[in-house]
Amino acid sequence: MGLNDSSPGAMRNGRGLSDQWADSVVVRPRTTERHITVHKRLVLGFALSIVTLIIVTAVAVVLSIRFEDCGDRRGAPGEAGPRGSGRSNGSRGDRTGDRGDEESVQPWRNPRLPGSLRPRHYDLRISVYMDNFTFSGEVSVELECLNATRFIVLHADRLEVDRVSVTAEGAGGRPANRPGGGVMRIHRHFPFPANQMYVVALHREMKPMRVYRLNMSFDAAIEDELLGFFRSAYSLHRERRFLAVTQFSPIHARKAFPCFDEPIYKATFSLTLRHDPQYISLSNMPVEASSLSDEDGWVTNRFARTPRMSTYYLAWAVCNFTYRETQTDSGVTIRLYARPDAISSGAGDYALHITKRLLGFYEDYFKVQYSLPKLDLLAVPKHPYAAMENWGLSVFVEQKILLDAEVSSSSYQMELTMVVVHEICHQWFGDLVTPVWWEDVWLKEGFAHFFEYVGTDFLFPKWNMEKQRFLTDVLHEVMLLDGLSSSHPISQEVERATDIDRVFDWIAYKKGAALIRMLANVMGQPLFQKGLNDYLLSHMYSNAARDDLWSKLSQAMHSEGRDINIGEMMDRWTLQMGYPVVTISKNQSEQRPTHYITINQKHFLYGEEARKNLSLQWQIPLTVAVGNQSSVCVEQLIWINNRTETHRIGQMDDDTWLLGNINQTGYFRVNYDLQNWKLLIQQLHSNPQIISVGNRAGLIDDSFNLARAGYLPQGVPLQLIGYLPEETSFLPWHSASRALYQLDKLLDRTDEYRLFSDYVLKQVASRYHQMGWPSNGPGTEGNILQASYQTEELQRELIMLACSFGNKQCHRQAVAYISDWISSNKNRIPPNIRDIVYCTGVSLMDEDVWEFIWMKFHSTNAVSEKKILLEALTCSDNTFLLNRLLNLSLSSDLVPEQDVIDVIIHVGRNPQGRNLAWKYFREKWDILNARYGEALFMNSKLIGGVTEFLNTEKELYELKEFIQSSGVGAGPALPRALEIVEGNVRWHRLHRRQFYQWLRKPPSLG
């Protein structure tokens, strides 16, 4: 899924289920620990029985119960031996309890499905009524009984269930009139809304190894709320049109039909859709048969049966879109469906083109064919996420898939590309092999996010995404979050349906990706690829947990004679929150020159108070280089397992610096003694190229964050970026600008702000003037695919820094562009910098410009342009206009629903709007929470965005008050916001003075 929020957990349920229902081809016999334990107790019991009769009796009673329990489950047919590891078996058994008292246990009261039945196939027939936005359905589920039970418990939410029947199939799943078959009498059936479940209680028990068929019919509404089977509208030739589409991940399939809505319950699906013939319908598989009714003229489309899959990536859509198509060399048909006007303008062609190349790329990389005969990409006007990877029918919000080459910037193109790369990766990681349970959602999201960079490098090798942009956009970004004490481990336990959205957070996506990248680098690409191939082949059409992955990767390493226990190493990183700061220093006890370094690891945390009682430790793959003004020598990998270690490396003297985490492949920060920082800074000033571009960006990010957390004096990062005039690469500039904007928001309301902005402008000026502005002559923007990405991005970065920190020439240029646009009514602003120019224009020019941009926002049809026009409106320093914008966003449908949050956040980034956004957010919380509450990611984005730059004692107090009065049920976003704002206030209290003091009188290098 293209974006979301999550914490760790012992993989109890997940792990067991995986083994339980792995495909029968993957037989992994295991003795379960629990059984062994029980047998030991038995033996012990009998031994004791010799001693005393009373004890014998007591023990016998206890053991007989245990024995029955054990024997019962063991004897359950259909288990085929490997029924799960001891851990999970235990927890499952405890939950369902013994058969005898199931009635009293009431399995529907447990948040997880009981596991006595397993769906094998669904026949699903849906009639869609677009005129009144309702649908009715019939589902027939073929069930295999694993443990005897009287209850069928499955998921259903907001469905009006009317008829229910259950039949037992004859031996071998034959029709019910065969021996042993027949109608099962239903005792009662009822919904259990607390767990979004539906219960069918039978008079008689269903028997293990037998097959049953559950038939249900139901009705429901096609809601206007982006979940389940929902509708949205768009206009075509000034006419309002509707479409209806599904979003089932993670737990909304149950809103469309009764089903076993947990990822482990894989089954095959045969879907039939019936609807008005003015619409077309799509689903995961191609249409197998289509017919028109003589009676009402309605069309019935029967889709081909799917392979085994989970409910959350089943999908269908009813719309009147058109498409363009292409075919891969291996015969897979790819179609892009969108509004007819978007299709005819060619806005879908780019995504179609890269999707074709990507299917080939992944087939080569994973050495596993794409599994379905076709892949449709559907561009919808409204969607709760950037995109959703439904197998064979992936759904994208228009802004993440439609590209108008004339007006789209390269960053828009890059973002769109990455979303497509991400969703296509999921066709393997997620759809073909699915995490056992949501606690390991990072197994699919971390991979898809990592492959965004690898796959984009395949499409555009010059972009160098995995070695460069990954650092700033993933690694640096997530270390900000994961350095908070309110963070959580990447694997986080969830049970209740309402908590599941929580696991889709940046920790799962970005930390997942960063850990996978670290591992890929430790293993080396060929072995990493080999391990992945083995993992996918072993678990295809099935589920897997993280231990399954670790074991395949370990096997790949062993095959080359490298003895690393990947599971043991990775558990430290996935089951513990946070990450370490590694401090490297030359060994002080020795005479110079020395060969020894001392390495120390500590849990990195922004809050100094939180660092007391730290006990976490990691297995760290550390690479170290030693260098001086003329040469650098990269050392081998050093594994750090202890808190403090000493290692021997190459010879060092007083002028030799140490550099850790080469190319920032590791997920940790590196600190040094002050003398070493000084040597590194000197190196950057005199000859930065000796240090790799990734490490230059890393030094900038580490130093700013170490200073922000109080591990380093405030002057160190400021002195370090003094080398920027020498910097010719995009990435270090990007790393610096991210850190500087962060500081900017902390400082923009302080009296001495000019000291800071002048310092930044001083670093930026020479490179900015040298790079200039992009030209916009004919031809230069014609093909952005060919543009030199690095140069364009650096130019853009410098213009943005210059304009936002107040470079006069930059301001004049932006104003000139806007004036030209207004007077000529021709937009000659290069697409790549339009957002900067619009925003600068709106902030500097009068109200007429705001109105002009507002008008353009309404008149443009290009989605990328619409988005930046809207954001530009938030740049005004006129609070009246900002207020008007906020009100219009929320209370009218002038602003697309998913963009409302961005409007509020952007107003909050504007120093003139900060109070306004903060006040507005609190006043409208009830409305916002009602609208975005269920898609928790949106809510947490909003909370984070509105609060992250609050930094006064007063604002902190207001935030605390807000949390107390209204913050119930907003998930982890509010505690996190509180910690961030506390950190901001603390920084002002402890470090601001030192920061400004350095700026007033920076010491010279030397």
Ligand SMILES: [Zn+2]
């Ligand atoms: Zn995803």
